[in-house]
Structure formats: structure tokens, C-alpha cells
Amino acid sequence: MEESILKVERLSHRYSVQWAVRDISLEISKNGIYGLLGSNGAGKSTMMNIICGVLKQTEGSVHIKGINMRENPVAAKRHIGFLPQQPPLQMDLTVEEYLEYCSFMRDVPSKEVNKAIDKALDRCGISHFRKRVIHNLSGGYQQRVGIAQAIIHEPAIVVLDEPTNGLDPNQIVEVRHLIKDIAQDRTVILSTHILPEVQATCEYIRMIEQGTLVFSGSVDEFDNYIVPSTVEVSLIARPPVEDLRSGIPGVLQVEELGGTRYRLHFADAQEALERVAEVSATRGWRLNELNMEKSSLDAIFAELSKK
Numbered sequence: 001m002e003e004s005i006l007k008v009e010r011l012s013h014r015y016s017v018q019w020a021v022r023d024i025s026l027e028i029s030k031n032g033i034y035g036l037l038g039s040n041g042a043g044k045s046t047m048m049n050i051i052c053g054v055l056k057q058t059e060g061s062v063h064i065k066g067i068n069m070r071e072n073p074v075a076a077k078r079h080i081g082f083l084p085q086q087p088p089l090q091m092d093l094t095v096e097e098y099l100e101y102c103s104f105m106r107d108v109p110s111k112e113v114n115k116a117i118d119k120a121l122d123r124c125g126i127s128h129f130r131k132r133v134i135h136n137l138s139g140g141y142q143q144r145v146g147i148a149q150a151i152i153h154e155p156a157i158v159v160l161d162e163p164t165n166g167l168d169p170n171q172i173v174e175v176r177h178l179i180k181d182i183a184q185d186r187t188v189i190l191s192t193h194i195l196p197e198v199q200a201t202c203e204y205i206r207m208i209e210q211g212t213l214v215f216s217g218s219v220d221e222f223d224n225y226i227v228p229s230t231v232e233v234s235l236i237a238r239p240p241v242e243d244l245r246s247g248i249p250g251v252l253q254v255e256e257l258g259g260t261r262y263r264l265h266f267a268d269a270q271e272a273l274e275r276v277a278e279v280s281a282t283r284g285w286r287l288n289e290l291n292m293e294k295s296s297l298d299a300i301f302a303e304l305s306k307k
């Protein structure tokens with residue numbers, strides 16, 4: 001039987017009167033990148049803080065490699081690295097000084113500190129910046145330092161809260177590469193409210209909304225829920241709405257969006273773009289613009305709630 005890396009049982013958390021997390025159970029027993037997906041306020045940070053032992057839950061339990069986080073936090077935390085939403089960087093230290101401090105905080109044996117720092121710097125591609133004061137690094141490199149501190153003690157699990165937040169597109173791509181690299185020999189849990197972030201980086205998804213777990217499965221399984229079902233089209237010729245509904249195979253409903261723009265609802269949007277383009281051409285509707293609309297997290301949540 002595979003050893004459980006993370007086991008969360010019946011976890012609930014309440015801030016004064018409001019429940020932020022309600023009765024969540026989940027288990028991870030295979031390495032990989034797990035996306036914790038949910039809208040703003042869904043309860044992701046609360047979950048991550050509890051898993052990392054930064055916040056004490058109201059009810060339920062968290063086990064890291066079989067160790068109860070509440071009963072034995074020091075031992076459990078040896079197996080976990082955490083990069084919170086606000087990276088805990090000491091801006092006036094050099095990268096090396098900061099990682100030395102983190103090694104101390106993480107109980108890395110003193111004779112292994114230099115090796116641990118070299119390894120984390122190398123892994124995160126920042127060896128050449130070891131003498132640089134953190135304040136003088138770009139956002140993307142500061143995030144790399146944040147990831148280096150999360151892996152300095154070689155934990156089995158690394159938890160990253162919104163790791164690409166505030167980075168420019170190039171930095172986002174680089175940080176995603178780095179996350180995939182560090183996940184080769186450990187479990188990474190990454191929280192985000194951005195669906196494409198999960199699709200680009202993760203293999204598995206756990207989705208929470210309003211404090212409860214609404215989906216648990218692979219990214220491929222999740223994609224079955226987000227097959228887009230609407231197409232936005234702009235036609236120069238202004239055909240009657242009824243012609244759009246009856247003329248294009250599979251259209252259930254047509255919404256008029258103003259001017260010559262329409263939203264077409266399909267039961268199954270597979271090949272919808274091709275169908276709209278083909279019919280527009282044969283009927284002389286003069287296609288101006290055509291877009292497949294992606295489901296929002298809210299729409300996916302509504303869909304999942306029906307299951």
C-alpha cells in the first residue's frame with residue numbers, strides 16, 4: 001500500500017462566527033503537482049495555513065507522512081515547505097544570508113547548511129545571485145528565493161500559495177518551469193484562483209468553493225466539466241435570429257448582445273466554431289469575429305454543484 005503523504009480528515013475552520021472551511025477530507029499518496037483551485041474567499045489560504053501548521057483548525061485533523069500536525073507540529077513541519085502568498089523574505093539580507101537563516105529555522109544540521117544552500121540555489125537557478133541583497137532582485141527572482149527557502153530542508157511536500165501572483169508573463173513561465181522541476185521528487189500543492197494556471201502546471205485538481213471540496217480528480221477529468229458551451233459571433237450581414245437558431249446545427253438558443261453580436265448556446269460545443277464559420281460562409285452572413293467562451297470558475301462551480 002502507498003504511504004499517505006498528506007491526509008486531511010473532516011477539517012473545519014471558523015473565524016469568529018464565520019466558517020471558512022467546512023468538513024473537508026482529502027488524501028494524497030502519490031507525488032505530483034496538485035492545484036488547490038477556488039475563487040477568492042473560497043478558503044484556500046485557510047486550508048494551506050492549517051496544512052502547514054501556521055493556523056490551528058477548529059475541527060478535524062491533518063497528518064503529514066502519518067504525523068499529526070496538531071499533536072506533533074515540529075516533526076510534521078520537517079516534511080513540509082511553505083511559500084505563503086506574501087513571501088517571508090528578509091529584504092535587507094543577501095540571498096545566501098537569508099537561506100542560512102532559513103536553514104537554522106528549519107533545523108538543518110549545522111554541518112549540512114552550506115550543502116543545503118548550494119543545492120537550493122542551484123535548483124532554483126539563483127547561484128549567481130547568492131551575494132545579492134534580496135531587495136535588489138526582480139519579482140521573479142525574489143519568488144525563486146521564496147521557493148528556495150521552501151525546499152531548503154528537502155521536504156516531502158511543498159505548499160505554494162498563489163506563486164505566480166504579480167509576476168510578468170516571462171517570469172510566470174520561468175516560475176512554472178521551476179515548480180515542475182522541484183515536483184520531480186516531491187509533492188507540490190499550489191493554490192490559485194486562476195484556472196489556466198492549474199491547467200498549465202498541475203496534474204491533479206482539488207477544487208474548493210465556499211469552504212467545501214467540490215472536485216477531486218485529474219486535470220483531464222476536470223476538463224470534462226469545462227467544455228465551453230457558448231460561442232460569441234459578430235456578423236456583418238445581420239441575419240434574423242431565427243435563421244441563426246435553425247440554420248446552425250446544434251444551436252439551442254441565441255442571445256442578442258447588441259449591434260451585430262450574438263451569443264450562441266450549444267448543447268455540445270465541439271466543432272461549434274467550424275459549424276458557425278461554415279454556415280456563415282454558405283449563407284453569406286459575412287463573419288466578422290468568432291470566439292469560443294471559456295467557462296468561468298463560477299460557472300464550473302454551478303455545474304459541479306448539480307452533480
Ligand SMILES: Nc1ncnc2c1ncn2[C@@H]1O[C@H](COP(=O)(O)OP(=O)(O)OP(=O)(O)O)[C@@H](O)[C@H]1O
Pocket residue numbers: 015016018019020038039040041042043044045046047193
Ligand atoms: N483572519 C480572518 N478573520 C476573519 N475572516 C477571515 C480571516 N481570514 C480569512 N477570512 C475569511 O474566510 C474566508 C476564506 O478566506 P481565505 O483567505 O481562506 O480564502 P482564499 O480562497 O484563500 O481567498 P483568496 O484567494 O482571496 O486569498 C473568506 O470569507 C475570508 O473573508
